[in-house]
Amino acid sequence: MHKSLVAMTLASLIILTAACGPSEAGSAPAASASPNASTGTASPSRRPTPHFSSTPSATPRAADTTLADVRALILPQVCGYAAGTRLSGGSYTKYSGSDIVENAEATLKDPAPVFTDINGDGAKEALVFLQCNHGKRIPGDLLLAVGSGGNVISTANLDPVFHASQVRGTAMTVGKGGVDLTVTAGPGDLHGRAAFAGGRLVVTQTTSSGDEASSISLDGATFTSAGFGPLKLGAPASDYPGYINADATNDDDVDGPKMPDGLHAYIGSAGTVTAVWTESSRFSSRSGARVGMSVSQLRKLYPGSALEEATIGTQSPEQALALIDSSGHGLYFVVDWNTRSKVTAMYAAATSKDGHIDHLAT
Incomplete structure (x- = not known):
């Protein structure tokens, strides 16, 4: 009687164990765990890390050019000085030892600079007249577009435009499509307009009413x-x-x-x-x-x-x-x-x- 009870109990345990084993269809157990290769212990499965798109930050607008930038501008290469040479207080004079090098100077000319976004980058640039020479090298009278920090963005030589060896500005005003210029070239006043075209500063001659002047060109004439x-x-x-x-x-x-x-x-x-x-x-x-x-x-x-x-x-x-x-x-x-x-x-x-x-x- 006692032996029969023990046998029946063992049979019940075997049946119960078989019922709890994996099915033939290979379905995953309800509580999933993955073994750890180094320890052999099970670790919980990780969910995919969510990815969030960051909002791009706005590109900061370039700084406006100041009068201080203009008065300390970096002289353009056409002036013939070493790269990085700056004006000081609106002018520059070259020295050799303690002696001034004859005719080697650069200086801002009247009229006062005007500040406007000439190249469409969202910041204000300065337009200024400059005369410079390096010894006997005289590139002529220049109109400069100056950016923040005194960097010259573009340079226009005024002599070929107005067909005179000396051009002096008398007025600059911000106008439609650019900056309107009034200059003295020879015995009388002439008019022009400065604007950006093709990535550079371009000056054209205009009539007093602002219309583009029809004129011949003597550039390269013989x-x-x-x-x-x-x-x-x-x-x-x-x-x-x-x-x-x-x-x-x-x-x-x-x-x-x-x-x-x-x-x-x-x-x-x-x-x-x-x-x-x-x-x-x-x-x-x-x-x-x-x-x-x-x-x-x-x-x-x-x-x-x-x-x-x-x-x-x-x-x-x-x-x-x-x-x-x-x-x-x-x-x-x-x-x-x-x-x-x-x-x-x-x-x-x-x-x-x-x-x-x-x-x-x-």
Whole structure:
């Protein structure tokens, strides 16, 4: 009786254990645990770490340019000084030891700078006039766009725009589409507009009403027997507003405010251009001849019988060597009277007697 009870109890335990084992379908147990490889102990399964998208922070706006930045601006490379050279109090003078280097300076010019967002970056830049040179290197009168910290963003040379070797600003005002300029270039005031285009500061000449001025360009022009670049012999003076005063008589104040320093014109009684001339070495002929060169150098440029002997003037005649073309126009190289060894002036002139050019006679 006792042995039968023990056997029955063992059988019940075996049946109960089998019922609690894994099923044939391989279903996971209700309480899941994963073994730890190093300890063999079970650890709870981890849920995936949630990922939150961060909100991007706004890019800080560039700082506005201040007057202090302008007065300590870093001089642009065109001025010829070492990289990083700054103005101090609005000017800079170069010294060699304790001596000032002659003509080596840079300084801000009137008018006062204007502050506006010229390049569209959201911060205000300063537009200022600067004149600088490095010894004999004079890049001309400059308009600068200056950013925060005195960094020059862009530079525009004003001389080629207004066709004068010296340009002085008299006023700057923030206008539609840029900054309006009034400058003195030669004997009269001219107008312009500064704006950003193609990533750089661009200055164009305008009329007093703000319209873009229609004008010729003398950039890279040279002397030929036909004239000086677009300044053509025989053309009406009215074709060159600003360069030639069309209401002038003969050579009476004929040069307009746009005419480059050292370049001159004559108009005849018919109101046409009869000569363009210079005594400056800054202009040259198409072949490279210029005032100041020797006659021997000139003859190398025009060898053989290309140059003809000529006399200019009647009361005080001047000796010249000339290139005469088939139309009767000539390119004249005046030589010094005593030695006849050096070019002292250069004319493109009509040989026909017309107005004030009747003193040009071969």
